[in-house]
Amino acid sequence: MTAHSASRPSGDVAAVLGSKAQRQVAAARPVTFSDTVGLYADSAPGSELRDGAVLFLSPWGFEEMCTRKLWRDLADRLAACGIPSLRFDYPGTGDALDRTDFADGLAIWESTALAAAAELRRLSGATRLVLIGHGFGATLAATVAPRLEVVDAIVLMAPVVSGRFYLRELAAWSKMVDEGLGLRDDQRITDHVAVAGLIMPDEIAAEVKTLNIETLPALPASQVLMVERPARDKDVALSAHLAALGADVTRLPYLGYDDLVSNPTIAKQPLEVTGQVVEWVSEATARSESRKVQTPEVPVAARLEGPGFVETPLRFGADDRLFGILCQPRGQKRGATVVYLGTANDRLAGWARMTTETARYLAAKGVASLRFDAANVGDSPPVIGAPEQVLYTDHQIDDVMAAIDLLDGLALGVAMLAGRCSGAYLAFRSAVADERCKAAVAVNPFTFVWDKDDVVDDALRYNARSLEDYGRRMVSIDTLRRLRAGRVNIRYATANIAKQLANHFAGKMPAMLAPLSKYARLKEATYASFKRLTERHMPLTLIYSANDIGLDRFRFYLGRNGENLKRYANVSVEIIPDADHNISPPAAKAIVREQILAAALKAGEPGQ
Template sequence: MSQTHAPRAQAADARRPEPEIPVAFEGLHGWFAPGSSRRGVLLCGTYGFEQLCAYRAWRGLARSIAAAGCATLRLDYPGQGDSRDASPGEDAIAASVRAIRQGIAFLRAEGGADEIVLVGLRLGATLAALAAREGGVERLALLAPFATGKAYLREMTMQARLLDVLPDRTPIAQPPGSLLVGSFHLGPDALAALARLDPAAEPAAESAAAPARVLLLGARTDALAGHYRSLGGAVEAGPFPDLTQLVSDPLFATAPEATFAAVRDFACAGALPRSMPARAPRAPCRIAGAGWTEETARFGPGLVGTLCGPPDAHPAGPAVLFVNSGRNVRSGQGRQTTRLARRLAADGVASLRFDARGIGDSADRPDGGLPVYAADAIDDVRAALDHLASRQAGPVVVLGTCSGGYLAFRALCAEARLAAAVLVNPYCFALKPGTDVEAMIRDAFRGTVSYAERARQGRFWRRILGGEIRLGTVVRALWRDGRAMAARGAARLARALPGRGSVVGEIARLRRRGARIRLVYSAGDMGMPALRTHLGAHTGRAAARLARRLGYPVTVLEGVDHSFSLPADQDRLFAILTQVLRDAADTTERARIPARRSARGPADARQRAEAQGAVPAGAVSARI
């Protein structure tokens, strides 16, 4: 979609009411849809990496239940997504169960629900079962629940060995006393609470009644089924055959349509109509914490974003625009984007994190295609900049990781309102028209060793002869590897003779405009070949030339994983981003001050700008 036609598409989208609205209560962030029946359904998602994978499908389930007439609420647990962190001294599990009970109260008060249904997924199912023991729940749907917290910990410990690795596939050293799973942290208190978690053994409240109807889907649910039958509940049990496709890959996760249809029917069957439909709350979705305030809103062509800033944000200060990495919702891998935004706000910097179309809570893409590396995602960035500009007039720095780094670079090239970009482990800088993006992504994450290199290994041929690997697959992969080598050679030639369409030519135009690029890589990351292909060496004598070309030297960090999962690595990224923001603010200030005064130096210029109110004092502090 071109920029010319964007307003027309936005107007058309605005005429279609959204079934859900963002809500905030008790420090929790959620999505609510009022219903026409007397029944309310609370969706209790799973935790961390698994919820990151299931997010879009979980949203679809909530919408299908709302379309059937039930008021629905899905929420982020404390310390997850866009909710506030758990209260000091409260472990994450107790806080999550408390949040479910608060969600039930919200459905009764705002949704007018007389009957409550809890639908839980994985660990969320275990937590829902625990919350239901306090009573007030008529129906309970548990999807692939963990019988105990120990069972969850065993599975997550195995997943961590596969998910949390360095670029050379070496496992990341786990933080002492904690568990890192797909960049999400479970601290000592959470681990201790999970080790004790056993819904079937927890004492029920004296006045509590067991849910009258229970749906159990998944393997190894016999013990829970027996437990609920012993309490007098009517239990339906069945398989969950498509669970793996839902919770194992955030980029290519697929919704289990048949299973979710059965869940919707169970949740909504027999719901009685209300005499008058409930109305959606009209208050803005706002949450505040120590040094930050946030508001989640819709804007542009069906986009959803969360604007974060200090309570007294200065409109002329610098700001950050976060773009999605892959199909990760705007809170980010390991919830890093939410934490980084709130940390920036405490230092006086506003930011906007948003979901492009086809990701998280934003509208579907018109073509229904993969949103990653999509050319028209630039239109989403423009709409996000418009939304940010309604609150902030200072320089904007865009930050993206991996595929988000690609989008951030393309946005910097296309949008003059962006002052700089921080690109973290970008896989590429340009795509040839007609590129099969899905095949490219699957090949990239196949591993760092190409089939040509594997062909030199005897075990590789034994696997072919044994039928473990199909020869046709190898031939196709070798053809792709060959084309990739040819493309790298062509790019090297283009770099030597930079033309208008080359990456080097684009960067030269950016530098003439005054924009700068900060490239940050984990040592050995799979995106580094693209750096060498398009921009040349980043070490030795070439390093200084490359730094002049970009505006910053290339930063390569040893011992850091692709997602910057560990807190110490996130601190390093925060320091880099803060420096870029400081430089952008200083450049803007110098441009505002008459040339005859600017000769006194950047430090004096900043003091004069602060005195004139052009930028807030300490807008980007040195607390890094």
């Protein structure tokens, strides 16, 4: 067994990784197989072909949302080194088709992993594979590798060693996520294994509970890279067990693990670990002979068909830089085509798969939609020259315009926009910028004009709340418990309350002093945007959870009871009681879906 300290990529690998910044990277090619969507990243042009390809096995649930961008970054870096790869969704997760029967349990996910391995070998022409798994995906990698018989090396990143301990950890994780959202106990999912609104099938959960890979009977691969979490004795024990089985085990500390998996909105990429993984895989595949075969042309992804819908994964935009999924009705199309804009850094499936489920619901009602990842979010690579933090910037409006260009090219009729939180802000700003947008539904928009003095990262990290919500929480016993446990950022909460009070008093400032106030200038800029939409007669639906932070900005701009809306006859407002910012309760989800459906049908009427 060998132990390596953290290090930078070697000179050769670093040079290859640096060279990709000179050209725009395209999104990975979508492929379909076994009722799921895969993303195939081929070797970069001019790179040295290796007789090895990488199959990614994703974690499950909240952790999968946090690591989606990590998979894309790793795939792009490996491609630059001449190593193709494939990543995919398990049945019932992400953008894969759903199943009504999970009686076969974990074998369903395992068989999809085996099918993905066969697909990767077909696409790449490689005879040997490297598996990279994270969390529960690492556990699957260790258990399916012996059945593939073509695996030379395996990377286990923060593997689930004990299934029983993992399920207990998920329960604690789920409670923390729900507390952060402000969900009551009666709104939480407690009768299944669940986290962040995602439910693990009971049959799979029952098998997961019995897993313990610390006693693996067979060696998964001759070369193993263990990326161990800090202070996890079971990770260390697994490394020792694999070495005892005869593996050449390299151990690395998982620096930045907690910052990666704590929240998909603010997930910080573990760049040092990423470089180390790429270097190790490059060395592992260099031991094989280069591929002698010609890589086959990757076909256009076939469609996935479900009850009432047909989905086509695709790439679009300049240099095929954006990845999205077009969801169309199996029957006659009606209404406008909905462009669903993502929230923060959530992948296109959305929080708790809400976007995927909404798209399929709309299709069953005859409405088509496009969901996609904006640049540097999920599976769409960054744009050269754009800032690392793309949220609340005009750069994302370019992505929306590219999406509407796609709909125009496919003759899918008029377009409307829908989104939540930062996606709602983007829907509003894009509707103002592009007259091809014929309607918009904005759910819990934080604001309508971004204050340049606000730091996006801070706004995302500290989960600001409305004044009413702060007041309600101050008298809550649960809040007292969280204060004692140190789980409340008092400094930021105090600063946020002060800022909202400043907004409140700025709104009451005498007209002659208003030009001296930044807040008054933001208000005038917001009015100008609303006026532009009104002049175009573009319907705008604003939807808010009853205690959402966005209501403070709404009231500042449009009055305590929305009295200023009388200037804008095209705007309607819906307040949803008993809902969190993420629209978790089923009743709240249903309201949002019906509002989007109604807006799409109306926007598609003749003369609209």
